[in-house]
Amino acid sequence: MKVTPAQLTELLSLYVPKRLPVLITGRPGIGKSDIVEQTARDTNHDLLISHPVVEDPTDSKGLPFPSADGATAKFLPFGDLERAMTARRPLIWFLDDLGQASPAVQAAKMQLLLARRVGEHVLPSHVTFLAATNRRTDNAGVTGILDPVISRFATVVELEPTIDDWSAWANRADVPPELIAFLRFRQDLLSVQKTSRDIENVPSPRSWGFVAKTMGVVPKHLEHISYAGSVGEGAATELVSFLQIYRELPNPDAILATPDSAPIPKKTSALYAISTALAARATEGNFDRVVTYTERMIEAGHREFAALLVRDSLQRSPAVANSYAFIRAQGGEIGKIIKGD
Template identity: 75%
Template sequence: MKVNPEQLFALLCAFIPKRLPVLITGPAGVGKSDIVDQAANETGHGLLISHPVVEDPTDSKGLPFPMGNIARFLPFGDLERALSATTPLLWFLDDLGQASPAVQAAKMQLLLARRIGEHVLPDCVTFVAATNRRSDNAGVTGILDPVISRFATVVELEPTIDAWTGWAVRSNVPAELIAFLRFRPDLLYVQKKSRDIENSASPRTWGFVAKTMGVVQKDLELISYAGSVGEAAATELISFLGIYRQLPSPDAILLSPDSAPIPETPAALYAVSTALAAHSTEGNFDRVLTYNDRLIGEGHREFAALLARDAIRRKPELQNTHAFIRAQGSALGQIIRGQ
């Protein structure tokens, strides 16, 4: 069953407190680990991350240690931490599908019986696992059916532009990159079709682009971005940036919001609305909303909604301004409420 990031987060927040294990599948770089981390924080759990792909089967049982005439298996590493937990702990088995069948089989008793040999997991420990798909060129040969059946549910994470832009706005990703991916949402994730040593577009690799924007000089932008998301996606981004950089600056628009030009093409509208949202402050929000009213009047309701919502996501305190409160009874207020 495919889920978007919001659905996965809500599902984990419901299952984790009930100690129900979840298996998440999906391509590399779409945010599986990040969402698990967010869900752990939301539910008040510590996070223990294990990578079964680098384990031996015996790691899940412990090391034999002589005690008189007998030997007992003593836990160590991640197993010892989980067995010693006294507060809520989420044990995250990352990249489980890359582990050998023997290592996967060693996890079965832990996942279902919540014990290994004579050692019993405390009630405060919950399991979540993640894996790439066999089609993702990630070295996944599959997961044993008896292991799969030990998870309460199995879901496939599918990235969405709405979820990514919501994260990007809150994380202060450069406005031009947010605007570009809204204009070309099909480039958020591109399935890699070759086995060549090169990157392809994904939420993770676009995050690297965001970190390098403003760091590399213009003549190196294509090289840098292509190394992150592939040459095709990087070339389109460079073309979009050419449009973005020729538009009036947000400061110029806010100097005369009643008369500043309103773009006509979708690419330019995405650029202007995203840039204005990034520049919104309590001191200039009345001017932002003046320009936004003109967007509505010109028939660009979608872009007016993007501008207002992005501004509020970045700075929730804008909702307390007189300009925003006055706008609640206007056409903009209806747009924000989705009416």
């Protein structure tokens, strides 16, 4: 079953408190690990991250240790197993890249996942298992997961990134508005399936995150080289072309200075760019000017972009909801946009 990041976040918030294990699948770099980390914070759990691909079966069983008389031996937990066994607070034990692990290591996890014990060692009741894996079609070294292991998870879901969820995260994370505008314009480039085994990156939420970190740092003559190394040459070429359009637009500060007369773009790419740029500058103090320009966009037939402008403004600066301009605007077309009408 495919789920969006928002749906997965909500699902985990329900399953984790009930101690129900969840297996998350999906292509590399789409945010599986990030969502698990956010879930740990949201549910007030500690987070233990294991990488079964580099483990031996003994990591999940413990090492045999003889008794004082040498007549018997017990398995003593160590490493991640010991930490989970002695956890005093609610803990999410996250098995990352489980599908890359050997069958022997996967088999060693089965008793832990279902019986919540290994031999005489019993997991505390406040430990919850989550796991993630790429798919066999992702060229990520995944050979599969044993059926008995899969059946020990309460649910198995496939994560699919969406531009709305990514944009909401990007606004909160102060990602450059020009990158948000570009990916809204070219939504198909948010996450691309890798089809070759060449040593190169492809577009994914993770790789676009690297682009975001280098924007404003890399000089213009190195932009294409830098971005191509992060997301591939094709996507980088389109991004650089979009940035040229973005940089030729009217200055957003100039639009806010004269919102009742500033030009409204007609091209789709320019509308994405100007809407995102204005939202990045929206504050409680200038939101009356944002409202003026937004209302003109609606009158010009660009309701979709007016909606993006208002929603992005709220995500980046929640304080605008306290402004008189926002409160007043809720009685008109902007209010309908906020409600989704």
